[in-house]
Amino acid sequence: MKPVQHEFEDAKDLLHESFGNSVLRHLIYSVGKDTSHAVERDWCVALSMAIRDRMVEGWIDTTRQIYEKKQKRVYYLSMEFMIGRMLEDSLTNLGHLQEARTFIEAQGLNFHDVLHAEQDAALGNGGLGRLAACFMDSMSTTGVAGMGYGIRYQHGIFRQNMENGWQMEEPEDWLVQGNAWEFRRPEVVYDINYGGFVETSDDGKAEWKPSERVQAIAFDMPIAGWKGAHVNTLRLWSARQADLMNLKKFNEGDFMASAHQQILAETLSKVLYPGDHTPEGRELRLKQEYFFTAASLQDLIRRFFTNYDSLDNLGDHVAVQLNDTHPAIAVPELIRTLMDDYDYSFERAFEITRKTLHYTNHTLLPEALEKWPKGLFEHILPRHLQIINMIDGAFYQEALKVGLEHNVIANIQVIHPHQQDWVRMGNLAFIGSRKVNGVSALHTELMKQTVFHDLHTMFPDKIINQTNGVTPRRWVLECNPGLSDLVTEKIGEDWIDDLEQLKKLEEFAEDAKFQKRYMDIKSDNKKRLAEFLEARIGITVNPDAMFDIQIKRIHEYKRQLMNILEAVALYNEMKANPSAPWQPRVKIFAGKAAPSYFLAKVIIKLISDVAEVVNNDPEIGDKLKVIFLPNYNVSAAEVLIPGADLSEQISTAGFEASGTGNMKFALNGALTVGTLDGANVEMQEHLGEDNIFIFGMKADAVAERQHRRARPSEVIKDSQRLQQIIGQLESGFFSDGDTGRYRDILDNIKNHDYFQVVPDFEDYWATQRHIDEVYQKPSEWAKMAILNTARMGWFSSDRTIRGYAKDIWKTPTI
Incomplete structure (x- = not known):
């Protein structure tokens, strides 16, 4: 019997075979298919096992060294x-992504479809x-x-x-x-x-x-x-x-x-x-x-x-x-x-x-x-x-x-x-x-x-x-290859495991040629997102509109409610002034509500109901679209985040511990609209106040209102927008005449409002209209987006670890 060490060395010989041969070997001997009968899932498994083989060598070496040292x-x-x-992540980290792509495409297969056969x-x-x-x-x-x-x-x-x-x-x-x-x-x-x-x-x-x-x-x-x-x-x-x-x-x-x-x-x-x-x-x-x-x-x-x-x-x-x-x-x-x-x-x-x-x-x-x-x-x-x-x-x-x-x-x-x-x-x-x-x-x-x-x-x-921080490998290198290629071309590849190297991009923020290339990549990502939405839910959106995205767990403190109420207010204004030069928007929501969290489920229903009315109003057309994307997961995020223009980070100040979605969006050049909550505070410090849109009460003001149990009605009486929205929800305007569907939401807004949607609403509305104005200045928006990418290096999970x-x-x- 050979010593274990020799057996391991012999096993390593398998890794000297070409990557393509490894895939074919696993297709036949692990999956049990030949090339003429294999489907995308079979190729995905074979590809996964081929790269897994190469991971195992480092895995065993790592374990041995940890014990020895x-x-x-x-x-x-x-x-x-x-x-x-896991497949794309593993191929990327081990440096076999391009080799795998070349091999799979040589088999007459779509590499993207093979990767996405993995759940x-x-x-x-x-x-x-x-x-x-x-x-x-x-x-x-x-x-x-x-x-x-x-x-x-x-x-x-x-x-x-x-x-x-x-x-x-x-x-x-x-x-x-x-x-x-x-x-x-x-x-x-x-x-x-x-x-x-x-x-x-x-x-x-x-x-x-x-x-x-x-x-x-x-x-x-x-x-x-x-x-x-x-x-x-x-x-x-x-x-x-x-x-x-x-x-x-x-x-x-x-x-x-x-x-x-x-x-x-x-x-x-x-x-x-x-x-x-x-x-x-x-x-x-x-x-x-x-x-x-x-x-x-x-x-x-x-x-x-x-x-x-x-x-x-x-x-x-x-x-x-x-x-x-x-x-x-x-x-x-x-x-x-x-x-x-x-x-x-x-x-x-x-x-x-x-x-x-x-x-x-x-x-x-x-x-x-x-x-x-x-x-x-x-x-x-x-x-x-x-x-x-x-x-x-x-x-x-x-x-x-x-x-x-x-x-x-x-x-x-x-x-x-x-x-x-x-x-x-x-x-x-x-x-x-x-x-x-x-x-x-x-x-x-x-x-x-x-x-x-x-x-x-x-x-x-x-x-x-x-x-907190996020890994730049998955959240730029893999999900946004156009941007990662541009960054590597300009500053080299050291940024991939030293994200603060991105600071070198600051010198290109006002360069017109760089701005164009950067925004062309954003445009391509928006087109990809538009195709994704059409394939998943059958809704066609205009990629030239501003893509305004809030993706996270559905919870009252995260305030998806305030976002959809602002969408209703915008719809009302568009109806009242149809000839005004409105900035077209696509507002995208995604996230799951806990099965027993009834109010969160009603908020999802309200988003869906508003979408049904707005998206089918011929007078509105492409000026405004509202979308709820079901079954949000990491793979969906990898399409949504690179395609975003605006990132919604609007939690009640003092309630979000950190957030990491805010970091991923900004790293990929989406501008943030948010409260001074969680890591938004540190993001503002790193990005500069001119490159983030902050609104709303600070944590101490929120705590003070909660402590004295301030009544939302004090604010509602001075807001015609909120009064109109409340009237619409009460009348069944968005619910086919069902006047009781949003009873719990209305009771919350009018009588409790623990998470302070009402007092922050008008400032949120005004900030959104300011965002419209900035978006209509392409060079200014591009500069801000580039600076977001350039100044987010500190928010790497490598630094956190x-x-x-x-x-x-x-x-x-x-």
Whole structure:
């Protein structure tokens, strides 16, 4: 038998074959087709496996070097990884994109169609998951020994279809045809326990006696960085029953009972974010969070013992990053593991945990800082509730020592001692972590002032900022090849992994020839987007119109409502003054509403209803089009973002943690209309006030209005535009005479308006009309667009990851 090293060297010989031959070999031996019978999906799989072969070499080399050098490992725990299609990304990072294109086209195939035969991985929903995907790319590019952990969802969140303007949810089927990128690891299996009770022995040793057990099975995907020199791993967990089916019950004819445990186990990895408006949904979601967190901690500890003999210094060699509160259960789970499995005292286990875990906060919304009913938590994780009580006891003593009052301490403990109804996961994550980071400068300061004010007082050095970023590989190089080619022609290719090189483009901002080439590329991208819209939803739009785009999760604080109300106001003005020189606009919305978020669904319906009226009004024609694009995902974003003229980033100030869509749009030369919220604040600093359109109240003014419960009616009475819109919604003008369809929206606008749509509306309207004027000055608009691209280099996720590595993880980068 040959030594393993020699076998690996022999396997490398396969990589010396031509890339085309690799594809053909996989078409025949992996897919089982010949060239005369293969369809686009077959070629896509063969192409994926050919490039995967080349990734594996770097993957094995990377893993070996990490172990040999005992490099500090970073484990990124996230409920979402919105990675999109992998094929083009992998071909690009490994430098085989043009070779693959040449080969595929030589077979008489359309390269674009082959690439797009791959489905988006249904592993995420919004910015949280897309950020995790960018971070995986950047950890590989910067040489961080990183590993992502999540759940291998069979159906994702849902496929969004529209029925008469209403969102309808259907299961995603992305795994039906298989996933060419994953490696199943049947040997990597961990038991995950739930329920039961805790038994304490005479010597005080606690033992958890669970009543339910499932198993977590590992599936690995290699994630290559730029030029493929470093390849990290995304490990996803799939659930299965721990015991074989009950054959006795099956043979007795009780088929459902025989499969009961299998069904219960497999639900854990079926769907991202099951609806938590029912007790069953809440239980499943908590079980999911524990499932992937517990499996991940067991896995990283197993890996740790490959190099080290004791967990005493775990935090010196391992950094665990909790992406939001979903994996916050890691705090008591790591303590439980250290105490129950390795005989550490609580005090020592708590100390080790606090040196190992780190927590990224993504929201200031109280409802988004997860909390669980204490009874439910105890039913599912009784041992963990015991440990949380121990954490609260230790924390209470710490807080007393720094002089906090009893009532203040009670408000920041994990479980309020006098209102013991909830387990507060945000507090748990904060108390149990070494560092807590915000994701934009404003968000970080607001964390200190609001949701974590008292905790910040107690731990003044714990909160730090790491402003988000996006990977330039996917979000310019791949999705906007015309622009990336122009940039490379002018400044070389170093910008691809050093995005601040884009500053060199500033000297071309007023160059008429460069402006023309730059805007010609934008025009080509708009034509591509127009073709995409016609193919997807059958609506024809004029590519010469301004493309005004808002794509993100549908939520009241993101204020899609204000955007569509402004569209109604614009429609009304156009009807009143049809001969005025209106700037034609195409307003595009896309995003999913949570299945149980009724008001968000009504907002989607309102957008669809307004589109139905506006788009079919012959008097309006191409002056204004309103579009809702269903089933928004990464692949759609890759067409929408390069084709945008205007980027809508209009959240209520103080509520958006950062945003990353704002960065992608600006990087691709779309100008931003937005509030001073999230990363918009830092974008304004980098872009200059003249190259971004800012409107609306600042965060302190929003907080003041909310605090005094200012009535929207005070503003509405002075706005004829709002009065007209409200009258139209009440009369059924946009709803075929149905006067009750928008009742909840109207009640919100007129009586509550927590997210301040009404007071910001007139400023938003005025800013949009100013944008019309600037757009009609092509040279001025081109200059601003070029400066947006040139000055967005700081917002690279490579820079963000280097910040994490230096300030949080204490690990080197390249």
